[in-house]
Amino acid sequence: MNGVVYLRFELLRTFRNRRFYFFSLGFPVIFFWLIASPQHNKIIGGTGLTYAAYYMISLASFGTMMSMIGTGARIAGERQVGWTRQLRISPLSTRAYFRAKVLTGYAMALMSLLLLYVSGALLGVSLPGGRWLAMTGLIVVGLLPFAALGVLVGHLVNTDSVGPLMGGLVSILAFLSGTWFPITSGFLHSFGQFLPSWWLVQARNVALDGQGWNARGWITVAAWTAILTASAAWAYRRDTGRV
């Protein structure tokens, strides 16, 4: 119960932070309009999707990944000022702490997603209600590994390196996962499927034919979630010292 009030203030703090509006919300939407609006109804070769639909999901995956890993920046900041140690001498449980961090990340991710859906709809993306929901569901599940990754990064890295690390990591993952252009064959195609971000981007197939992930997609996301959650829990436990 105590975790609920804690979460409320955590959300309040996060939404008061202006940097969040730029990187997690503004940046993906601006890119979407720049890339998709000139030719929004044109079909992208090899995908069957319009530019608008393709980049709506691509940039949504980019923005939501950014939001979830952004948890890491907030944790690193709290560690830097000694706040994590202050929390450790309170009854706030590890579970409630993680829950607040992860739910805050999700709240930001859902705002980013909503903005891109609205932008997509304005550029002619039209889907049956069930498909919007299915797509959202896959993205929410696909973000689980990134929720854990955010906590992991936050407890391993200091505030100076967390920004470049996050930016670099998300850019590479976005590139390898077909965010910017379709990857339909070759080495990158085989390799990408091992990445959790690949499946996040694949949520767009729902828009095309209502089909979600195949078994491989679910297994990949589940495996990354398990590995990263265990690592995050380990990083949190060892991180008791003075920074």
Next chain:
Amino acid sequence: MTVQTEGGIQLRGLVKTFHGPQGPIRAVRGIDLSIGAGETAALLGPNGAGKSTTIDMMLGLAKPDDGTVTVFGRPPRAAVDAGLIGAMLQTGELIRDLSVRELVAMMAALYPDPLDVDEALGIAGLKDIAKQRTQKLSGGQTQRVRFAVAIVSNPELLVLDEPTVAMDVEGRREFWAIMRGFAARGKTVLFATHYLEEADANADRAILMARGRIVADGPTTEIKARVGGRTLRATLPDVDLAGLAALPGVVSADRHGDAAILSCSDSDQTVRALLDQYPQAKDIEIVGAGLEAAFLELTGEPDIEEPEVVAT
């Protein structure tokens, strides 16, 4: 709600060594300490004495290599979970983007039996700045907010690790007045400082640490006499030591050849009485014992394996 405070705080055989690049740093080397419920105790010592490491172990933030800690009969983590401990750690700033009131309310919500948020703000003297954002406070204001965060839990044990370190004289005075007000509610308070005056003015008891050990422990008046007093030397052959020791302001008397050496808690009184009763006293010399010197004296000879590196 009544809270079990039986047993106070017990540290038994506490040892903690850190492994640094220049070899092991023996921060705490065997500490035994009991603090009764309701006591206000000062942990006094120079930098590197092991005060913060001891506090970290008491709060469950560091795990002792050897020995045990119990806080009101429980392990530190259980006492923390029960909301019995509030603490202001040595280093720490506030998280940003919340008002002072919101931050204190956020922390209050984590505890089973917190103070009313406005009451905590009142005690810490924060009513006027309750609506200010935490990133816009002065150093002294930040420390008072951290104090409010420590007490809003309504803890039975309040631990303050060098709380006035960034404050000016006026800020310090205000802070200690606030702390004494809280201690007067029957709370157990332990604070670390390297100022003897702070210990003397605000604690009933001073525990002196040096090089990871407790070197003296007693009522502040006694400790002050031992480490804050002066040493009076006078050439006084053939005088009974017991008579000298009975002079006002004398803590102990000793003799080196013809010289009498008196450790004084109040050397002004002693010198008047001395000249009055022993007009033959010559070569009178009064030397102030600085805290550092007193620490060295109390610590005795350095250990043979003494590492030069010390913890903070």
